[in-house]
Structures are given as C-alpha cells and as structure tokens.
Amino acid sequence: MGIVALAVTEGMLHFELSMAYEVFGAAPAGVTVPWYDVEVCGSDAVRVGRFRLEPDQGLDRLRHADTVIVPGWADTEEDPPADLIDAVRAAHEAGARVASLCTGAFVLAAAGLLDGRRATTHWAHTGALAARHPRVEVDPDVLYVDNGSVLTSAGKAAAMDLCLHLVRLDHGSSVANAVARRLVVPPHRAGGQAQFVAAPVPTRDDHPLAALFPWVIERLDQPLSVEDLARQAGMSSRNLGRHFSAVTGTTPLRWLLTQRIRRAQELLETTDDVVDAVAAATGMGTAATLRRHFNRTVGVPPDAYRRTFRSRPGTDPTEDHRPRQG
Structure with a gap:
C-alpha cells in the first residue's frame, strides 16, 4: 500500500510515534494483502521523550510518501520547526495523504493544511489550536476527523483509532480488525458518524456493562x-x-x-x-x-x-x- 512516512522532530511524543509504527510496521499474521513500507523521516537525530532516534530518511523524503503521519509534539506553545512545516506542506502538495496524531495538528495547521477544514487535537489543546489558527474549525468533541487527504486525531488512544481507520480505508474491516486483535484494542470505538467518532466505548473491563x-x-x-x-x-x-x-x-x-x-x-x-x-x-x-x-x-x-x-x-x-x- 505504498510508503508511510513518520515525520519526526526534536521533542516529538514517543507514544504516538511508537503506536503508529506498530500499526503500519508489519502486517498481522495471516494477512496477505500488500502492506506498507514504513520510513522514519527527520532532518537529523532527534530526542523522542527519553530516547534518541536516528531517522531512516531526511524530511525531503516526505514528498515521495503515499501517507505522512505527524505524531504529537510536546511544546505546543512554540512554533513547529520550519523545515518540518515546509516538508509536510510539500508532501501534501505532491499528493500524499497527511494525518496528525494528537498535537501534531499544530504542524498541519502551521502548514496551512487545516485552513477552512474541520479538525481536532487533544482536548487540552483545542482552545490553543483554535486561538492560534482561527481559520481552522476546531471540534473538541470527536476522536478524529477525516477530510479525505487531511486527517487529524485527538490525544493518545484516539491516535490508534485514526491509524486503524486508515488501515480500514486501505484494506477493509477484516484487515483492520486483524490489526486491532494483534494489538489487543477495539477495531472501532462506537460513535454516530462514519468518518469521526463522538462516543467512545472504553477498552477497560471494570465497568458494569463490560459483560x-x-x-x-x-x-x-x-x-x-x-x-x-x-x-x-x-x-x-x-x-x-x-x-x-x-x-x-x-x-x-x-x-x-x-x-x-x-x-x-x-x-x-x-x-x-x-x-x-x-x-x-x-x-x-x-x-x-x-x-x-x-x-x-x-x-x-x-x-x-x-x-x-x-x-x-x-x-x-x-x-x-x-x-x-x-
């Protein structure tokens, strides 16, 4: 299914990055459809959480990807790195599908990809995203938003929802379900609309409705x-x-x-x-x-x-x- 490029920069949140790699890095056992080639792209070695990461490719590689994933990054009060913004914009202009996880939406917004579009991010940062980018229609009440070539997700677990949604779009429900089973997560959490989810079902089993x-x-x-x-x-x-x-x-x-x-x-x-x-x-x-x-x-x-x-x-x-x- 082509190249999935993970765009990384200094201060990137490691949970979203690792989770995306888990979803797209390898096909589940028994799945024989053509799978993704995952590349980690960055301008230089970066620190992700407490880990040091050496990218496979430079940021200019993003323009050759079929799908670009922009994980969350820690310091949303600072402007995203200019080289990352330019690379993400160039990738979208070249025809890539671009998806942000959690606060990665700030990168897409800075690149102008969310202007006039509906988008979301972690609930704690939706106000800041709306204030900083008034042309973006920020929706704080959904897990993810699919605009076709541009997608955004809310925080942490919602990033998994969006990644599984991408697999489902590319390969169908049965393959997405197989990925979810391998990762022991719900293949799709409940909600009223097709392209975004408004009412998640918890993955915990300690509530009265678990059985x-x-x-x-x-x-x-x-x-x-x-x-x-x-x-x-x-x-x-x-x-x-x-x-x-x-x-x-x-x-x-x-x-x-x-x-x-x-x-x-x-x-x-x-x-x-x-x-x-x-x-x-x-x-x-x-x-x-x-x-x-x-x-x-x-x-x-x-x-x-x-x-x-x-x-x-x-x-x-x-x-x-x-x-x-x-």
Whole structure:
C-alpha cells in the first residue's frame, strides 16, 4: 500500500510515534494483502521523550510518501520547526495523504493544511489550536476527523483509532480488525458518524456493562430492545441508561444502532450478500430500514458504500478508493 512516512522532530511524543509504527510496521499474521513500507523521516537525530532516534530518511523524503503521519509534539506553545512545516506542506502538495496524531495538528495547521477544514487535537489543546489558527474549525468533541487527504486525531488512544481507520480505508474491516486483535484494542470505538467518532466505548473491563457489550455483539441479528439489554445486565432500564451515558456517552438504542451499522459495513465489505440479507443479519429487518439508517449514519447508501470499500480480486492496490470529503 505504498510508503508511510513518520515525520519526526526534536521533542516529538514517543507514544504516538511508537503506536503508529506498530500499526503500519508489519502486517498481522495471516494477512496477505500488500502492506506498507514504513520510513522514519527527520532532518537529523532527534530526542523522542527519553530516547534518541536516528531517522531512516531526511524530511525531503516526505514528498515521495503515499501517507505522512505527524505524531504529537510536546511544546505546543512554540512554533513547529520550519523545515518540518515546509516538508509536510510539500508532501501534501505532491499528493500524499497527511494525518496528525494528537498535537501534531499544530504542524498541519502551521502548514496551512487545516485552513477552512474541520479538525481536532487533544482536548487540552483545542482552545490553543483554535486561538492560534482561527481559520481552522476546531471540534473538541470527536476522536478524529477525516477530510479525505487531511486527517487529524485527538490525544493518545484516539491516535490508534485514526491509524486503524486508515488501515480500514486501505484494506477493509477484516484487515483492520486483524490489526486491532494483534494489538489487543477495539477495531472501532462506537460513535454516530462514519468518518469521526463522538462516543467512545472504553477498552477497560471494570465497568458494569463490560459483560453486556460482547453479549449484544453476538446477537445483532436479533430484534433487541432496551428491556432485553437491561434484563441481561441485571438492572432496570433507567439504571441501564445511566450506565450507558456514563460509559459510552450515548443511549443504549443509539449504541445498539451503531453496532448494527458497523456490522453492516463489515458484511458489505467482505461478503456478496444482498442488502436484504445484510439487513436480516444486522437485526434491521428490511432492506428499506437498513438503507434509511445506513444513509443517515454513514452518509451514503449501502450499495455505494460497498462499491467504495469492497476489496475485489485484481484491484490495483495503488488505486485510491478513499472517499473525498471537505
């Protein structure tokens, strides 16, 4: 799937850098699709956290990459290095997809890539990003934002969400799920929109709904109600609603609908099932119901989604099938 270049500079946050390398550095066992060539690019040896890192390539290499990842960097009160800004801008102008992790959004904003676009960063820095770059529409309430060729993520774990999203765009749900399983993280945390996530489901298993979530996922073909979920969780419907709000930030029915849509996406990508069969397998009942909810949530009808994301034998892996937005 081409070159993924990790752009590094002095003071870069090591968590986001290491996490991106883990996602793109090697294909999971059993995955045979063409994988990424990862290059670490920087102007010189840099200190990342407490570690010293020797880049593979110079920053000028970014313009030859298919995807450029800009990890977070520590001192957001200072302007990003000019050579990094210029290299990221040149890479985007050359056609690279550019994604920032956490406070890496400040680099993209300084390069002018976020002007007139919606973007996010770590919640503690959204105010500073908006104040410093007023032409950027900063959204503090999402995990990541996909503008097609420019993507931004919130902090830490949200960087993983965005990287898995990129794998999902390039290879489909089953491969992204395989990467997530290898890293022992959720393949996609819950939310109401297709290209950004507003209501994450915690990865911790010490909350009252920990056992309920997998029980529901195994029964998405069934017409589950709030009462069914409450009964399985051993609590009242009102109590269930309070726990859902605290744990997921949304309601039980909205969360359930999100899971049904996600399952529908996976089936559309990985099977030849007709829309009626997908509707039955996801508990939607009829194709009309699935189309209504799918179009409202994802922004396109199921058939259009399948044409965009379905991996077909003989498809050129260098051809860009990503939806363009913004």
